[in-house]
Amino acid sequence: MSAWGYGATRLIGVLVLLAGCAGSPGEGEPVTLVFKYARILGNADPLPTLLREFEAQHPGVRVKGEAMPWTSDDQHQFYVINLEGRSPGFDVLMLDCIWTPEFARAGWLLDLTPYLQPGELAPFFPSTVASATYDHRVWALPWNMNVGLLFYRTDLLAKYGLQPPDTYEALVEQARLIRGRERDPALDGYLWQGKQYEGLVVNVLEALWANGAPLITDDGAVFPEPARAADALRFLRGLITSGVSPTWTTAADEELSRRAFGDGHAIFLRNWPYARDLFESEGSAVRDKVAFTAIPGRARGEPGAGSTGGAHLGVSRRSRHPELAVALARHLTSERAQRAIALGAALSPSRQALYHDPELVRRNPAMPRLHALALAGRPRPITPYYLLVSATVQPEFSAALVGVKPPERAIDDARARLGHFLGALR
Amino acid sequence: MLLLAPTALALGALTVYPGAWVLWLSLQHRIPIFGVARFAGLDNFTFLSVDARFWSAAHTTAVFTVASVALEVVLGVGAALAIHTQRRGRAVALSFLLLAWAMPAVVAAKLFEWLYHPVAGLINVALGRHALNWLGDPAIALAAVTLADVWRTMPFVAILCYARLLAIPPDLYEAAQVDGAGRLATLTRITLPLLGRILLLAVLFRTLDALRAFDIMFVLTGGGPANTTETLTVYAYRALFQTLQLGFGSALSVVVFALVMVVAWAYLRLLRAGSVAA
Known part of the structure; x- marks a missing residue:
């Protein structure tokens, strides 16, 4: 699209948006x-209040919040069936x-x-904006942020005069020493x-x-550094064989590992920020004994970075009230x-500013x-074929x-299989 | 002829049409959301023939089916005989059996997820120092999943057999006693042969279910570790619903369908042969 066309669409968009925000859509x-x-999840679900607020600001508009299936797999399947079926029945959708x-x-x-509007996305984390962007267009507004963290037991590290590790090698050393x-x-x-x-x-x-x-580069090359990739896998396997990580790591998901650490049965844990709230809650065995730091790097490799995740809010292209739907997404992602x-x-x-609120x-x-660590986080590969890539590499x-x-x-x-499947897409 | 029309119509609309459509899809490279739709001939099947993941899933499905059905038969017959000889509390025993059978597979899977919990699970706590990595060890994960499935579906076999046992006329046993037959002889000469046909039917149903097993492994292990518990239907689900490869996923479904048909046909022949002989 030419610069003029782009500007004009944007102008129209803003006008339409203003119209949508200002007036009620047709009397009666x-x-x-x-x-x-x-x-x-949490103490109180703040959403109903937020939806009622939006209704108060937009007379004549009713917002119906509809809960989705519980697991991410089921949600994805729900969207695929409903969105491909051309009658989605929803306007704003939360998406991974x-x-x-x-x-x-x-x-x-x-x-x-x-x-x-120009600069509207500047207050958000660049990595969340990147994951909401595809083909130089923005398709969703970032709603919440997740980043991989290394939790550690402050009491145990202090007891042996240790600083939180910044490499995996140091982590292994410290785990051996403390145990x-x-x-x-x-x-x-x-x-x-380590569960599949x-x-x-x-x-x-x-x-x-x-x-x-x-794993995959921007130009679509899969595992461009196979030797280093294999070395990373060997290192992870070594954590289990050497006993630094328990054998059941191969069956562990977030909650399994979070509970074991929360019961005081581990020195280090990789998990998401939500775990902190649970560790610090009343009755927790590790209350006031936990802190987090960045995911470690390797001694002769790169500094560590946590993987980012989180949810975005998008608008269905088949929504009959796109302006209002965008306004709702904007309302829910507001500061x-x-x-x-x-x-x-x-x-x-x-939004970054909230981390200093x-x-x-x-x-x-x-x-x-957490702000500093989230800022340093890296998104998973941003590709329309992400689920295909993920489902293919998981068993390997x-x-x-x-x-x-x-x-x-x-x-x-993994390379051979990905090559085959991605090839069929062209 | 006219009377058959509603049946024919319903079967045609609900079975033949979708079936033919899946067959047609399996001959294509088709990923609708990315606009991929082209005829592929037998490409999908050729890929399957050399696909290690497919053969691993086929192997897992076979082992799971044989092991779970065999265990269900042995335990099911055992349970039926036990209840039959029981004088009191039959109703209680039956309701416990039915409880397991009535439980949705996903709920049963969640229950076993807790039992198999590596740290806090009942089983590992009981095993103490010999605790096992039930769902994370490729050598035992399939066995763990199979046990969970047997627990839930064994009652089906038990109840069918129990019903048959009730229908055996008591005079048969009295006659055997008069002829001086011992307990073992009565069991092997009278009870088990009379259970034969109902057992074959139970095995048929259970085999067809086991060949299409999905929920228990999907919830417990997601197919892992290292795909050791991934059955053909789990693989097909991943292709169809997660990665949206409709052509490839349909090819997998066609294979599962063919497999189920062949097994069902073999069993039905066996059943018919049995009824002619009897």
Whole structure:
């Protein structure tokens, strides 16, 4: 599109948007917007209040929040069936950031670029904006933010005069030292997620990045550094065989590892920010004994970076009230709404300023620290084929972790399979 | 002829049409959301023939089916005989059996997820120092999943057999006693042969279900570790619903369908042969 065309569309978009915000849509014709989302865990679900606020600001508009299936797999399946079926029955949808390029490419999402004002996305984390962008267009507004963190036991590290590790090698050293001195057979070293599922891909990606080995590059090359990738897998397998991580790591998901660490049975844990709230809650065995730091790097590799995740809000392209739907997405991702959500639930905001908001910092003094780590986080590969890539590499990564395949062969097999499937897409 | 029309119409609309459509899809490269739609001939099937993941899933499906059905038969017959000989509390025993059978597979899977929990699970706590990595060890994960499935579906076999046992006339046993037959002889010469046909039917149903097993492994392991618990239907689900490869996924479904048909046909022949002999 020419610069003029682009500018003109944007202008029209803004006008349409203003019209949508200002006036009620036709007298006596109530409009119902449907918002699909997964229920928010936490003390109090702040969403109903936020939806009522929107209704108050837009007379004649009713917003219906509809809860979705529980697991990410089911949600994805729900969207695919309903959006491909051309009668979605919803206007605004919550989506896992990894689906955005896929849904955009499939033509299911409204292109939000013309609606955006210059600089409107600047307050958000660049990595969340990147994961909402595909083909130089913006398809969703970042709603909340997730980043991989390394939790550690402050009491145990302090007891032996240790600083939190910044490389995996240091982490292994410290785990050995502490376990050797503590002589507690129930105390594990390092817990992470090794079950065959999406979480495994996230954990392996962090190990790959620390080793300077991308999974897929922007131009579509798969495992361009196979030797380094295999080395990362070998290292992870070594954590299990050497006993630094328990054998059941190969069956562990977020909650399994979070509970074991929360019961005081481990020194280190890789998990998401939500875990902190639970560790600091009343009755927790590790209350005031936990802190977090960045995901480690490798001694002769790159500094560590946590994988980012989170949810976006998109607008269905078949919505009959696109302007209102965009306004609702904007309302729910606003600073005010995100503050309310962060106060009521264990979700981290996608807007950076909130990490220094006095009210939020009082509730969670670790917010500024979390901000720095989230800022340094890396998104998973941004591609419309992400689920295909993930589903293809999961069994190979798992095979290397449980030791039924040498890491080199796991990487080779993953490359060959991805080559075949991605080839069929062209 | 006219009377058959509603049946023919319903079957045609609900079975033949979708079936033919899946067959047609399996001959294509088709990923609708990315606009991929082209004829592929037998490409999908050729790929399957050399696809290690497919053969691993086929192997897993076969092992799971044989092991779970065999266990269900042995335990099911055992349970039926036990209840039959029981004088009191039959109703209670039956309701416990039915409870497991009535439980949705996903709920049963969640229950076993807790039992198999590596740290806090009942089984590992009982095993103490010999705790096992039930769902994370490729050597035992399939066995763990199979056990969970047997627990839930064994009652089906048990109840069918129990019903048959009730229908055996008591005079038969009295006659055997008069002829001086011992307990073992009565069991092997009278009870088991009379259970034969109902057992074959139970095995048929259970086999067809086991060949299409999905929910228990999907919830417990997601097919892992290293795909050791991934059955053909789990693989087909991943292709169809997660990665949206409709052509490739349909090819997988066609294979599962063919497999189920062949097995059903073999069993039905067996049943018919049995009825002619009897």
